[in-house]
Amino acid sequence: MAEFFQHIIDGISVGAIYALIALGYTMVYGVLKLINFAHGDVFMVGAMIGWYVARWTGESRSPSISGALLVTLASMLVCGCLGFVIERLAYRPLRNSPRLNSLITAIGVSFFLEYGGQYLFGPNPRVFTVLPRHPGLHAGPVSLGYVDVVTVIVSVALMIGLQRIVFHTRMGTAMRAVSFNATVASLMGVNIDRVISFTFVLGSVLAAVAGVLYASKYPSVQPLMGLMPGLKAFVAAVLGGIGNVPGAMLGGLVLGLAEQIVSGYLSSSWRDAVAFGILILVLLARPTGLLGRGEAEKV
Amino acid sequence: MRRILPSLLALAALAACKKQDQGSGMMSPNATGPIVLGEVGSMTGTEATFGLSSANGIQLAIDEFNAKGGVKGRQLQVKVLDDQGRPEEAATAATRLIASEHVVALLGEVASTRSMFMAPKAQQAKVPMVTPSSTNPAVTEKGDYIFRACFIDPFQGYVAATFAHDNLKLKKVAILKDVRNDYSVGLAKNFIDAFTKTGGQIIAQESYSNGDVDFKAQLTNIKAAAPQALYVPGYYTDVGLIARQAREVGITVPLLGGDGWDSEKLYEIGGDAIVGSYFSNHYSPDDPSPRIQEFVGKYKKAYGGQLPDSLAAQAYDAAGMLVDAMKRAKDLTGPSIRDALAATKDYAGVTGNITLDQNRNPLKPAVVLKVAKGGKYDFVTKIYPEGMQPETGSGGDAAAGGTKTGSNTAPAPASGTTPTPTTAPATGATTSASEASNTGQKQGVPSAEHPKK
Numbered sequence: 001m002a003e004f005f006q007h008i009i010d011g012i013s014v015g016a017i018y019a020l021i022a023l024g025y026t027m028v029y030g031v032l033k034l035i036n037f038a039h040g041d042v043f044m045v046g047a048m049i050g051w052y053v054a055r056w057t058g059e060s061r062s063p064s065i066s067g068a069l070l071v072t073l074a075s076m077l078v079c080g081c082l083g084f085v086i087e088r089l090a091y092r093p094l095r096n097s098p099r100l101n102s103l104i105t106a107i108g109v110s111f112f113l114e115y116g117g118q119y120l121f122g123p124n125p126r127v128f129t130v131l132p133r134h135p136g137l138h139a140g141p142v143s144l145g146y147v148d149v150v151t152v153i154v155s156v157a158l159m160i161g162l163q164r165i166v167f168h169t170r171m172g173t174a175m176r177a178v179s180f181n182a183t184v185a186s187l188m189g190v191n192i193d194r195v196i197s198f199t200f201v202l203g204s205v206l207a208a209v210a211g212v213l214y215a216s217k218y219p220s221v222q223p224l225m226g227l228m229p230g231l232k233a234f235v236a237a238v239l240g241g242i243g244n245v246p247g248a249m250l251g252g253l254v255l256g257l258a259e260q261i262v263s264g265y266l267s268s269s270w271r272d273a274v275a276f277g278i279l280i281l282v283l284l285a286r287p288t289g290l291l292g293r294g295e296a297e298k299v
Numbered sequence: 300m301r302r303i304l305p306s307l308l309a310l311a312a313l314a315a316c317k318k319q320d321q322g323s324g325m326m327s328p329n330a331t332g333p334i335v336l337g338e339v340g341s342m343t344g345t346e347a348t349f350g351l352s353s354a355n356g357i358q359l360a361i362d363e364f365n366a367k368g369g370v371k372g373r374q375l376q377v378k379v380l381d382d383q384g385r386p387e388e389a390a391t392a393a394t395r396l397i398a399s400e401h402v403v404a405l406l407g408e409v410a411s412t413r414s415m416f417m418a419p420k421a422q423q424a425k426v427p428m429v430t431p432s433s434t435n436p437a438v439t440e441k442g443d444y445i446f447r448a449c450f451i452d453p454f455q456g457y458v459a460a461t462f463a464h465d466n467l468k469l470k471k472v473a474i475l476k477d478v479r480n481d482y483s484v485g486l487a488k489n490f491i492d493a494f495t496k497t498g499g500q501i502i503a504q505e506s507y508s509n510g511d512v513d514f515k516a517q518l519t520n521i522k523a524a525a526p527q528a529l530y531v532p533g534y535y536t537d538v539g540l541i542a543r544q545a546r547e548v549g550i551t552v553p554l555l556g557g558d559g560w561d562s563e564k565l566y567e568i569g570g571d572a573i574v575g576s577y578f579s580n581h582y583s584p585d586d587p588s589p590r591i592q593e594f595v596g597k598y599k600k601a602y603g604g605q606l607p608d609s610l611a612a613q614a615y616d617a618a619g620m621l622v623d624a625m626k627r628a629k630d631l632t633g634p635s636i637r638d639a640l641a642a643t644k645d646y647a648g649v650t651g652n653i654t655l656d657q658n659r660n661p662l663k664p665a666v667v668l669k670v671a672k673g674g675k676y677d678f679v680t681k682i683y684p685e686g687m688q689p690e691t692g693s694g695g696d697a698a699a700g701g702t703k704t705g706s707n708t709a710p711a712p713a714s715g716t717t718p719t720p721t722t723a724p725a726t727g728a729t730t731s732a733s734e735a736s737n738t739g740q741k742q743g744v745p746s747a748e749h750p751k752k
Contacts (some may be wrong), residue, residue: 003523006548010515125536127567138549141522145547218512219543220536220568228510263516268507269478 002141007264008257013148015256017217020210021233022240022248023162024203030243031179033099035122037106038086040230041113042204044077045223046196046211048121049075049135051128060129068130068212076208078209081206084197091200092193110230117223125222147217156212158206159249164247180244235279241292250290254278304480311611333376334369334631336361336621337396339407339417344384353431354379355405356614357724359601370625377618378402382413382676389413393420393428400424403631404621409610411435418445425633427624427640431617432581432610434480434558435562444633446640446659448617448648449581450684452482455557456489456532458579458665458682463528463555466667466680467577472555473503473526475517475541477533486532486557502526503609507537515543518548528552534559539568547573553577561609566674574672577679579665581609582650585678586666594649609650618647622651651681 021043028036054060059067090109092132094102104174133161137144166172177185178195185190214229232255240251262274282290338357341349354377369375378400380392389408396402397420405421405428408414416435421428422442429446430438436451463469472494477483491501503524504515510739518541521529529545531538531554538560545554554576561580566573582604584595594615598607607615623632624645628639643661646653651663662684668676 003519006519007516010513011518014513125564125568127539127564143547143549143550218540220512220540259513260516264520268505268511268514268517 003264005142007260009142009144009148009151011257012253013145013151013217013256014259015253016152017210017214017252018229018233018236018255019249019252020155020158020206020213021229022237022252023159023245024207025234025237026240026242026245026248027162027175027199027203029237031175031196032091032095032102034091035106035234036091036200037103037136037230037234038090038109039203039207040226040233041110041117042086042226043207043211043214043230044117044221044223044226045082045113046075046079046204046208046214047128048117048211048227049078049208050130050212050215051126051221054128054130060235063129063131065131068216071130072209072212075212076205079208079211079272080201081203083200087197087200087202092196095196112222112229121264122225123222123224125220127166128219128221130212131216145217147213151213151217154209155249158209159245162202162206162245165202171195175199199280222275232275235275239279239282239289241289244289244291247289247291254290329738331373333374334625335400335402336375336377336618337393337400337402337405337407338377338443339382339389339392339396339405340378340379340409341384341413342381346384346410348608350381350384352608352610353407353409353614354597355602356431356607356611356616357603357610357618358620360615362601363597364619364622366607370622371631375622377406379702382408384410384413386416387411390416390420393417397421397424397426397733403625403633404429404636406431406614406617406621408433408460411438414438414445415441415464418442420480421445425620425637427633427637429617429621429640431614436485443641444631444637445661446655448619448620448653448661449613449650450663450665451660452485452557453489454684455579455665456486456491457493457684458667459486459532459577459622460490460493460497460499460557461528461682462577462579462667462680464499467528467553469499471500471524471526472528472530473505473521473524474501474530475505475507475521475533476531477509477516477537478506480533480712482557482559483532487530490530490532490551505539507533509534509537512540514544515548518545518550521545522548522550526552528555530555532557532559535565536568538657539565539570539573542569542572542576558609561676563674566670569670571672573670576670577667577669579682580668580676581665581667582612583609583668584612585674585676586677586681588681590647591649609698612649616646616650616653620646620653651683 015152021039024039025036028034050071053071057067057070059071071082086109090105091102128280131147131150141225166175174185174190174195177188177190178192236251236255237248239254240247240249258278259275265269314513338354340353341347342350342354357377361377364370365374378396380396382388384394393405396405405417405426408417408430409432411433414430415438418428418438418441422444427444427446429448431448432449434449435454436453439445439447442619463472474487474490476487494501503521503526505521507514507517529550529552533556538556542554554573554674556578558578560578584591594612595607596610599605621640622642624639624643625636628635641655641659643653643655653661654661655661664681664683666681667679669679671677
């Protein structure tokens with residue numbers, strides 16, 4: 001039974017990171033109907049920037065909480081700018097062309113970041129230490145990692161923050177308006193370009209946080225690290241109902257739990273197959289995802 | 300076309316040289332100039348250190364032989380060609396050396412993938428080839444002119460099992476292997492065979508796939524089985540993460556592994572979690588055996604204080620083994636050198652006494668290293684293939700064996716039933732041969748592909 005609880009705890013912690021990345025996919029999709037495949041690579045850039053800043057500030061030698069905050073903030077800043085630039089240069093010129101063009105551009109941007117990253121950062125994995133070492137909590141046979149606790153708390157906090165932005169600020173209202181009908185929103189005086197830029201920046205900032213957290217949990221960063229988590233997070237977003245913020249969170253959790261339980265009780269080779277199998281089953285039963293409600297409510 | 304052109308050129312060159320030979324009489328056996336040996340290595344590219352270390356080791360050995368008068372009254376010369384770490388280039392380089400440099404034998408490559416590209420060329424031209432450090436069993440299966448100076452992958456499973464049983468006195472071990480990697484699967488299989496033969500028990504077997512980052516679920520199951528050690532025959536990046544997560548879920552027992560661990564990255568990633576774990580490797584410069592210390596001294600002197608890594612030591616042995624065979628051969632034609640090489644017995648190499656089996660693979664000892672604080676690898680002991688005695692005459696093995704080695708040189712249950720490392724690889728070899736050639740880089744280069752210090 002102890003193992004079962006351990007699997008659940010690990011699943012929640014993995015799921016929280018998937019959820020955090022999924023939020024970026026979901027927001028961009030909600031507003032633009034664009035699947036931003038480069039999102040997983042922005043996440044990688046977040047982790048990489050974290051690595052550089054940590055080395056530069058000496059954080060990697062003597063980790064501290066304040067240092068970790070600084071590293072995260074710097075990485076959020078850089079990724080925010082990167083998100084803005086990607087949208088401005090790659091997606092905006094194609095906004096009125098067929099959706100397939102944007103989709104393929106997104107894949108192109110993703111490759112650009114991955115292989116540009118290999119060129120810039122080198123293909124070798126680097127070791128990432130940001131959070132201070134902590135033995136973690138041990139409740140009997142079940143252990144709870146320090147990073148896991150931080151990850152879950154940060155993810156939940158960010159999700160609540162995001163919900164507040166979307167539903168309780170002018171910008172959030174504008175985002176929902178653009179999402180609902182961009183043309184009408186622009187006629188009402190909403191500056192669409194600003195709203196879309198803001199959405200991308202917000203999503204990229206969340207990816208940066210996820211990147212730093214992920215790298216603290218699995219301390220080896222390299223330019224292709226965004227590939228699998230990005231794909232999984234995309235699945236999580238679709239699973240929960242793409243375009244829906246709590247849906248992304250739920251999708252991430254379901255996926256994380258499923259993965260841990262499958263590798264715990266079946267075999268790790270089945271893990272990805274089951275994860276994607278669940279996606280297919282859910283989509284068969286509920287094509288809009290677990291929490292998706294058609295057109296009514298999306299970001 | 301790219302493939303065909305060099306071989307056409309090679310053919311033309313061969314034909315030309317045949318004619319020349321006939322004109323000038325028997326060229327190679329009676330000529331007086333230096334004997335040319337060919338070497339193929341990655342002198343540039345991401346694995347440049349492999350090629351450079353190997354070239355250093357080979358040159359050191361050749362210089363020594365030349366100082367002692369060379370072979371059959373002639374000096375030796377090594378012609379090195381760079382393959383940039385690319386398999387096709389290795390094949391081209393081998394062809395060039397054979398066709399236009401008329402080398403009597405080839406040395407190289409480090410990585411199994413590249414050796415497998417070179418081997419057919421050597422085999423076809425009947426030029427003996429000795430690879431210093433390609434550990435994939437499939438390499439020497441390419442033909443009877445292909446030899447190696449290192450042990451093959453499956454032997455390490457036996458080494459770890461013997462070490463776990465004899466030195467650590469373990470009874471229950473769990474295994475976590477990389478199912479997508481021949482090397483890891485092979486080591487795990489041989490570990491299980493050898494360990495269960497000694498009366499040990501494998502109480503849990505879990506798997507992962509190369510590139511995974513989360514191993515908690517598997518480790519949680521392993522923890523529940525309460526093993527006395529965990530055998531993880533993977534590569535250093537995965538192992539580093541596994542070690543960390545193992546400590547996180549509360550596994551405190553040591554980890555065991557193979558030469559895929561040998562990289563400074565292991566400690567960088569694993570940190571304190573990996574300290575106190577053991578892995579098998581080809582050689583350790585800390586080995587107190589005088590033969591090794593003498594080599595380390597000579598190497599440092601020749602290369603500005605640089606410490607020889609295991610690639611340099613193996614290359615030194617490969618060159619030594621080859622020259623030794625050339626001395627014994629009745630003449631310097633390919634077939635004669637081949638026969639002499641195949642008859643290599645108890646060649647006193649730095650990395651151990653080398654005796655080649657019928658598959659042209661050496662039987663030789665492996666060292667076990669312990670990861671210490673700060674990422675240093677401490678020499679623990681040396682483990683010999685079954686039935687093989689420690690090198691005689693080198694007092695150093697008394698020192699090395701002084702601790703516990705003495706007992707495990709000839710493992711107590713000397714019953715002939717235990718599969719000797721000789722036969723073990725032959726069984727798994729057919730599968731690994733085909734898979735390794737299909738997937739190229741990822742497979743079959745375990746011991747060699749990771750950057751050394």
